[in-house]
Amino acid sequence: MQTAKTLFEKVWDAHVVAKREGEPALLYIDLHLVHEVTSPQAFESLRLAGRKVRRPDLTFATVDHNIPTTSDERFHIKDQIAAQQIATLRSNCQSTGIPLFDVGSGRQGIVHVIGPELGLTQPGMTVVCGDSHTSTHGALGALAFGVGTSEVEHVLATQCVAQHEPRSMRIAVSGSLPQGTCAKDLALEIIRQIGTDGGTGYVLEYAGDAVRALTMEQRMTLCNMSIECGARAGMIAPDDTTFAYLKGRRYAPGADAWDTAVSYWRSLATDSDAKFDNEVAMDGSRLEPIVTWGTNPGMSAPVTARIPKPDSARTASERAAILAALDYMGLRPGTAIEDISIECVFIGSCTNGRLEDLRAAASVLRGYKIHSAVTLLVVPGSEAVKRAAEAEGLHRIFTEAGAQWREPGCSMCLGMNPDILAPKQRCASTSNRNFEGRQGREGRTHLVSPALAAASAVAGHFIDVRGWHYKEA
Amino acid sequence: MQAFVTHRGVVAVLDRENIDTDQIIPKQHLKRIERTGFGAFLFSDWRYFPDGSPRPDFVLNQEHGRRASILVAGKNFGCGSSREHAAWALMDFGFRAVIAPSFADIFRNNSGNNGLLVIELPEERVQMLAQRGRKSGYELKIDLENQTIRDDIGFKIDFAIDPSRRSRLLQGLDEIGLTLMHEADIAKFEQRRSLSSHAPRRG
Numbered sequence: 001m002q003t004a005k006t007l008f009e010k011v012w013d014a015h016v017v018a019k020r021e022g023e024p025a026l027l028y029i030d031l032h033l034v035h036e037v038t039s040p041q042a043f044e045s046l047r048l049a050g051r052k053v054r055r056p057d058l059t060f061a062t063v064d065h066n067i068p069t070t071s072d073e074r075f076h077i078k079d080q081i082a083a084q085q086i087a088t089l090r091s092n093c094q095s096t097g098i099p100l101f102d103v104g105s106g107r108q109g110i111v112h113v114i115g116p117e118l119g120l121t122q123p124g125m126t127v128v129c130g131d132s133h134t135s136t137h138g139a140l141g142a143l144a145f146g147v148g149t150s151e152v153e154h155v156l157a158t159q160c161v162a163q164h165e166p167r168s169m170r171i172a173v174s175g176s177l178p179q180g181t182c183a184k185d186l187a188l189e190i191i192r193q194i195g196t197d198g199g200t201g202y203v204l205e206y207a208g209d210a211v212r213a214l215t216m217e218q219r220m221t222l223c224n225m226s227i228e229c230g231a232r233a234g235m236i237a238p239d240d241t242t243f244a245y246l247k248g249r250r251y252a253p254g255a256d257a258w259d260t261a262v263s264y265w266r267s268l269a270t271d272s273d274a275k276f277d278n279e280v281a282m283d284g285s286r287l288e289p290i291v292t293w294g295t296n297p298g299m300s301a302p303v304t305a306r307i308p309k310p311d312s313a314r315t316a317s318e319r320a321a322i323l324a325a326l327d328y329m330g331l332r333p334g335t336a337i338e339d340i341s342i343e344c345v346f347i348g349s350c351t352n353g354r355l356e357d358l359r360a361a362a363s364v365l366r367g368y369k370i371h372s373a374v375t376l377l378v379v380p381g382s383e384a385v386k387r388a389a390e391a392e393g394l395h396r397i398f399t400e401a402g403a404q405w406r407e408p409g410c411s412m413c414l415g416m417n418p419d420i421l422a423p424k425q426r427c428a429s430t431s432n433r434n435f436e437g438r439q440g441r442e443g444r445t446h447l448v449s450p451a452l453a454a455a456s457a458v459a460g461h462f463i464d465v466r467g468w469h470y471k472e473a
Numbered sequence: 474m475q476a477f478v479t480h481r482g483v484v485a486v487l488d489r490e491n492i493d494t495d496q497i498i499p500k501q502h503l504k505r506i507e508r509t510g511f512g513a514f515l516f517s518d519w520r521y522f523p524d525g526s527p528r529p530d531f532v533l534n535q536e537h538g539r540r541a542s543i544l545v546a547g548k549n550f551g552c553g554s555s556r557e558h559a560a561w562a563l564m565d566f567g568f569r570a571v572i573a574p575s576f577a578d579i580f581r582n583n584s585g586n587n588g589l590l591v592i593e594l595p596e597e598r599v600q601m602l603a604q605r606g607r608k609s610g611y612e613l614k615i616d617l618e619n620q621t622i623r624d625d626i627g628f629k630i631d632f633a634i635d636p637s638r639r640s641r642l643l644q645g646l647d648e649i650g651l652t653l654m655h656e657a658d659i660a661k662f663e664q665r666r667s668l669s670s671h672a673p674r675r676g
Contacts, residue, residue, distance in 0.1 A: 014671060018658040023637045026655055028662055030673050038556065040506035051649070054659075066504060081504040088506050125673055132555040132579060146579055148557035149508075150586035150648070158652045160659060164635070196491055197549040197575060230552060232578055254676035264671050296491050296552075317547060321490055414554075416500045423523070435495040435553060437518045 004271035007237050008168050008203045011143040011268065015126045017160055024162040030125040031142075032155050033111045034061040034098065036089040037416070038130030042153035043092040051157045056097040058159065060120060061089060063103060064110045066416040069379050069406035073418070074103050082417070096156075109382020109408045112136035112350035116220060117384055119249025123238035123265040128155055133350045133432065134233075135226040139219035140246070141238035141268055143203070146227065166232045167277040169202040170270075173210040175285030180466030182360070183218035184352060184430065184449035186210070187225035188290040188300050194280060196298040199231030202278065205270060206236050210284030216245035217356040224351045225432055228297040237269040291337050291462050292434045292447040294325035299434075301337060303452065303464045309333040328436055329444050330424060337462050340446075344427040345376045345457040346439070347450055348406075349413035352430035353381030355388050357450040361430075362394040364454035365401040367471030371460030376403035377419060379411040403457070415439050428456045475588035476645030480569045481614040482542030484606035485532045492546055493553035494580060498562040511558055512565030533566070537609040544571045545602050550591075551580025560587045570615055572622070574599050585638045586648060590617060592632045601628075617643060 005013070017026040032055075039061075046053070053059065066082040068074045077083040093100040101107040101114060108114070112133050115121040123141035128134060130152040137144035151161055171190060177183075191198075204226050206219075214222065219236050226234030236242075243262055246252045253261040288302035299322070301308065307326065310333060313319035326333065331340070347353075347361050358380065370376050378398045380386040386408055389395055395405045412419040413431035421427055421443030430453050434445040448456070455465040502514040520531050532538040544563070550573040551559060560583040563571065570590040584591045592615070594602070605611050605624065614623050617639060623629045641648065666672045 017662045018655050020655075023651075026652060026658070028659070028666075037503050041508045041557075044506070045508075049649070079504070085504050085506055119676065122673055124671065130555060130557075132553065146555040148555055148560070148579060148583035148586065150557060151582065154649050154652065157649050158659060159663075160652055160655075162648055162652060196552060197577070200549070200575065200578060227553075230549065230577055249676075251675045253674040257674040257676070260670050261674055296493070317488075317490055320488075324489070414495075414500050416503060433493075433495065433553060435493045437499055438495050441499070441518055441523065 004274040006168050006270045006274045006276060007141060007205055007235055007268055008143060011124055011126065012165060014124065024164045026160045027126060027163050029128050029155050029159055029161060030058060031115070031120055031127045032059040033115055033127065033129035033134070034059060034152070035065055035111050035129070035131065036063050036085045037065040038149050039092065039152055040085060040088045042149050042156060045153050046156055053096040053098065053156045054159045059098045059156070060101065061093050061098050062101040062108050062111055062114055063089060065410045065414065067103060067409040068417045069409050069411050069419060071407055074407050106383050109384065110350045110353060110410055112224065113353060113381035113385065116140060117249070117382060119246055119252030122246065122252065123242060124268050128161060132227045133224050135231065136220050136224040136350055138223040138226065138233050138235040139216060140242055141235060141265065143233055143235065145233045166203045167201055168205065169199065169278040169280065170205045170207055170276045171280045171282065172208040173206065173282045173284040174208050175210055175283050176213055177210055177284050177287050180451070181287045181289055182449050182451065183214055183221040185287055185290045186284065187222050188292065188297065188447060189287055190282070191225065191229045191298045192290070192300050193282070194229050196228065196296050197230040199226060199229035202231050204231045204234040206234060208284070211236060212239065215356060216241055217354045220354065221351055225297070228432060238265045289449060289452050289465055291452070293329065293331060293337065294322070295328055295434055295436050297432065297434060297447060299325055300447070303337055303462055305337060307331050307333050307335045307337065338464065339461065340426070341373070341461045342426045342428045342456055343373060343375065344421060344425055345374055345453050346412040346427055346429040346431060347377070347453050348379030348381065348411055349431040350381065350410070351432040352450050353379060353385065355385050357430065358385070358389045358394050361450040361454040362397040363470060364451050364465065364468055365458065366397050366473060368401055368458045370402040370457040373460055374457050376401070376457045377406060377412060378403050379406045380408050382408050412439050428453045428462065474586065474645045474647055477569065477588055477590050477617050477642040479614065479616045479618070480542065481612060482569060483537050483540050484543045484545055484602070484611045484613055485538045485541035486603045486606040487532060487544060487546045488603050490547035491549045491552055494551055494556050494559040495553055497551070497559040498556060503556060503558055508561055509565060511562035512567070515562040515566045535609070542567050542569045543613050543615070544568050545599060545606050546571060546573045548574040548596065550576050552577040555579045557583040560584045560589050564589050572599060572602060585642065588642060588645060590615065590642060592622070592634070594630065594632060598630055
């Protein structure tokens with residue numbers, strides 16, 4: 001009899017090329033995604049060593065990190081160093097035969113948005129990219145993780161990565177998420193509970209009724225944030241939701257191969273008696289909308305709560321961290337989160353830049369104007385997301401509310417392009433990191449869900465979106 | 474890759490937890506297409522005022538910090554972004570080793586691929602080193618062969634490291650070279666997969 005396996009173990013075992021005594025295993029990579037920031041040095045080293053790209057047919061590139069989001073500047077980048085980085089990617093793709101989804105191709109977008117959207121990411125695959133949020137693709141039941149530039153070069157040359165087998169952790173979320181909360185709140189709550197290093201060394205599997213009930217795009221949000229608790233990857237077993245999402249997408253298996261693919265994908269779910277190295281259980285029905293108040297994604301609280309007092313810290317170093325974070329954020333202990341005013345709102349990123357995220361934000365904004373002191377930037381995750389949103393008229397809801405409707409890219413999530421916060425400017429952001437300076441030097445980032453971000457843009461301060469008065473079209 | 478066998482150097486202490494790679498090398502410096510020259514931007518938001526002048530209170534601007542080659546820091550060092558620029562910047566500044574209670578996975582791999590030794594020690598040991606390291610000019614000697622750290626006043630501790638990483642660091646070996654020795658295995662895997670009904674199919 002075969003031993004019971006987890007989803008992760010099934011995918012891992014199917015990709016081991018060689019087990020080596022005392023060495024990490026060689027794992028075969030089915031899909032390698034490439035972007036402009038973490039690849040130039042890899043291509044250069046490859047060239048210097050006289051090596052070739054082994055499988056350009058399993059490699060896809062796009063430009064996302066430093067691309068401007070205004071319609072004129074994205075074709076005429078003023079920042080010469082950024083322009084050179086993008087030109088370098090174009091020339092590397094051309095010389096190696098790697099397909100590039102370039103600006104204006106209709107397929108360009110944030111690498112973790114376009115992978116699933118084009119059907120490139122499929123259940124049971126191994127996926128890597130020189131970007132930590134590669135964990136996003138685990139939502140489809142792929143084993144997907146971020147790598148550094150040396151590993152990008154390694155994959156270009158060998159189509160493999162050398163990896164010790166990570167441990168496995170199941171996070172089972174029971175119940176159903178309350179109205180006004182979503183996968184973003186769940187991700188932030190998980191990080192708050194297990195800590196920013198709680199997942200280090202693990203591949204997570206999200207399971208339970210609350211996870212099964214999530215749409216594909218919500219699952220992507222959840223898996224995306226796995227890296228913020230330190231996890232190597234996050235995965236969700238493929239099911240009918242997954243198959244329905246994939247069917248008919250550009251690179252998904254065609255009609256002739258579909259049934260075979262689905263029957264394999266169904267077999268990937270964790271066996272009922274499989275063992276995990278660690279298990280965490282949560283009650284999803286008690287989830288509240290979450291807002292981060294500090295400088296890492298674990299420093300958060302329900303929107304109705306107050307900024308914690310440093311004396312609540314368990315250790316001296318945690319106390320020091322809270323004090324440093326509050327100092328950077330310009331906040332005082334005990335302040336009610338709903339009393340914190342904001343000046344900027346960013347809706348977008350690989351965490352929350354998909355169509356459903358934009359719909360959630362638009363449904364809040366319909367019939368409202370944003371607060372006069374607030375700038376709202378809405379940045380779709382891809383050219384396809386932008387097209388779909390415009391087809392539904394979402395862009396009109398945003399612009400009528402006073403928002404700026406931009407072109408796709410990573411944008412203000414990391415501020416490598418011109419979209420950055422001014423010093424001390426406070427931002428409600430649907431992105432994934434509230435690190436110091438992440439959105440601009442001395443910028444103050446609060447991570448929230450798209451709906452809460454939109455409601456806060458109208459109120460001018462954080463607000464509990466569960467009490468929002470939605471206006472009909 | 475630069476080999477690491479033994480190293481003696483001055484300690485700099487950054488007594489903070491969760492030092493993320495956005496702090497180690499802020500994003501405005503990621504647009505270059507070279508691997509070199511990132512040392513000037515290491516910890517730049519903490520190291521310089523907005524006008525570019527050095528902040529005297531930041532450790533790397535102090536006399537001993539400028540010549541430090543061993544960094545002692547809090548837990549979960551290197552969390553966040555996968556940017557290998559963080560390891561490049563530390564190396565380019567002159568760091569050969571980082572000692573902390575724990576490291577983020579991707580940063581650990583990136584360091585190993587660049588000859589930067591990361592050493593995990595129990596929290597109280599790191600605290601002790603941090604305390605001593607605050608004295609200007611405190612030096613440590615790291616011996617990777619024997620997996621020991623010593624100072625000149627009687628401190629000695631053994632450390633653990635993944636044996637494969639240790640041997641690659643000792644020899645300065647490029648991982649790609651090692652993997653390419655398995656070319657036949659990779660080709661066989663690809664051949665087997667192309668016939669399997671489990672292989673990914675693209676429409």
